[in-house]
Amino acid sequence: MLKEVIEATRLSPEFCASLLRVPADQFRLWIDGKQPIPQFVIPEMTVVLGVSEKNLLAKNPPAHVDGGFLAPAIWFKLRSDELSDADRELVGLVRKLGFFMAQLEAIRGVRSSRIWRAVAQSVLESVDRLAPPAMQGRDAAISFRAAANFEHGNTGIGELIRPRLRQVGAVVIESPIPKSSLEGCCFSIGRESDLRPCVFANTFKSSWFRRNETLLHEVCHSIFDLENDPVSLDFREQSKIVTDLSEVRARSFAQECLVPRAVLVHYTNQLGMQWQDLTPHETAKLVAAIHVEQATLLRAAYEGGFISEDQRQKYLAYDCASALREMSYHAWTTREFLRERAGESPKWIAQNRGTTVGTRSLRLPAGYVKQVIDTLNIGEISIGKAAELLMMDRYTFAERFGELIEPVAA
Numbered sequence: 001m002l003k004e005v006i007e008a009t010r011l012s013p014e015f016c017a018s019l020l021r022v023p024a025d026q027f028r029l030w031i032d033g034k035q036p037i038p039q040f041v042i043p044e045m046t047v048v049l050g051v052s053e054k055n056l057l058a059k060n061p062p063a064h065v066d067g068g069f070l071a072p073a074i075w076f077k078l079r080s081d082e083l084s085d086a087d088r089e090l091v092g093l094v095r096k097l098g099f100f101m102a103q104l105e106a107i108r109g110v111r112s113s114r115i116w117r118a119v120a121q122s123v124l125e126s127v128d129r130l131a132p133p134a135m136q137g138r139d140a141a142i143s144f145r146a147a148a149n150f151e152h153g154n155t156g157i158g159e160l161i162r163p164r165l166r167q168v169g170a171v172v173i174e175s176p177i178p179k180s181s182l183e184g185c186c187f188s189i190g191r192e193s194d195l196r197p198c199v200f201a202n203t204f205k206s207s208w209f210r211r212n213e214t215l216l217h218e219v220c221h222s223i224f225d226l227e228n229d230p231v232s233l234d235f236r237e238q239s240k241i242v243t244d245l246s247e248v249r250a251r252s253f254a255q256e257c258l259v260p261r262a263v264l265v266h267y268t269n270q271l272g273m274q275w276q277d278l279t280p281h282e283t284a285k286l287v288a289a290i291h292v293e294q295a296t297l298l299r300a301a302y303e304g305g306f307i308s309e310d311q312r313q314k315y316l317a318y319d320c321a322s323a324l325r326e327m328s329y330h331a332w333t334t335r336e337f338l339r340e341r342a343g344e345s346p347k348w349i350a351q352n353r354g355t356t357v358g359t360r361s362l363r364l365p366a367g368y369v370k371q372v373i374d375t376l377n378i379g380e381i382s383i384g385k386a387a388e389l390l391m392m393d394r395y396t397f398a399e400r401f402g403e404l405i406e407p408v409a410a
Helices: 002-009 013-020 022-029 037-051 075-079 085-108 112-125 133-147 161-167 208-224 245-258 261-271 280-290 294-303 309-316 321-329 334-340 347-351 366-377 381-391 393-406
Strands: 171-174 182-189 194-203 232-235
Touching: 002 022, 002 075, 013 022, 013 085, 037 085, 075 085, 075 232, 075 309, 085 171, 085 182, 085 381, 112 161, 112 171, 112 194, 112 208, 112 334, 133 208, 133 245, 161 171, 161 208, 171 208, 182 208, 182 334, 194 208, 194 261, 208 245, 208 321, 245 280, 245 294, 261 280, 280 321, 280 366, 294 309, 334 366, 366 381, 381 393
Parallel strands: 171 194
Antiparallel strands: 182 194, 182 232
């Protein structure tokens, strides 16, 4: 039933072949049933496609059934016309990355998915599901900040979001999808017995400050919604007036994680600011310190009783971009950052984390790249396996990371 599954996902056979690192004509033989699917590739295919081995190898699909009926749950929602081929193919790449991450954790004897389940369960148990959705999001954020160790002396947590999410077992991916309206999404990856959430943020024409909120927004969806909905999608052009329960909850969760009232009080006292007469420069200073975009900062200040609605609208109109760029390198473009700051860290962290296998590229998390290299250097995997885990050929791997590979002792 491979042919029907591929058609139902709306992924092209050529992309699937490149993703599995097999010739397109070979993959076509499997689709057409002219050759059996080799056993070695089945585990990877079932994880990436989200289909059981039994259904993948079934000879005859149900008769007189619309193709969409055969789409695995993860792909059913991704068939939407709102999504482009690039969106779907990136999800395929990330699901493959999840397969490799699970492999690496097994090699290293780590099971971070267990940590995630414990954190998510503690959050769910702390929330009254009959409460208003905004209150659910706020209470969930308070619990999550404690469980994931985000308490940080009432200062901004933007620098902590990515490493702390990874420590508790979530997969965090930030990569550009040009010409896509998708801003963020989340879904589960890995084997059924070892699932963990992947939260994704589209970096194309998106600021670091905005992505902080996007990632935490998707974390909320992964805690509350993935059990009943295999994928959550958020688009840039969604209405500013949020009425869906899960979206109200997720927005409240992200805001409370980033800008709890205690953080606003802390900076009011530390910086001696007068909320009733805030200047553009002071607004930029708050954005830089709290690591959140201007609109979210001011929404939190309004809901916290620091400013009126008229003041919120006035401060929203401030152009803080120039001042913010002077205060925080997070406001720079990628090109500016590479020019000014990349020399402070290894070149591969800034520039060489893109995959090369397949027709699409994915920017790999720096921490995952380091784990692969460290595992190689202690002799637990070969160079070929390290290259495979990073989704690139051996020659590219050697060119990018050769100087980090320790020589084997004689």
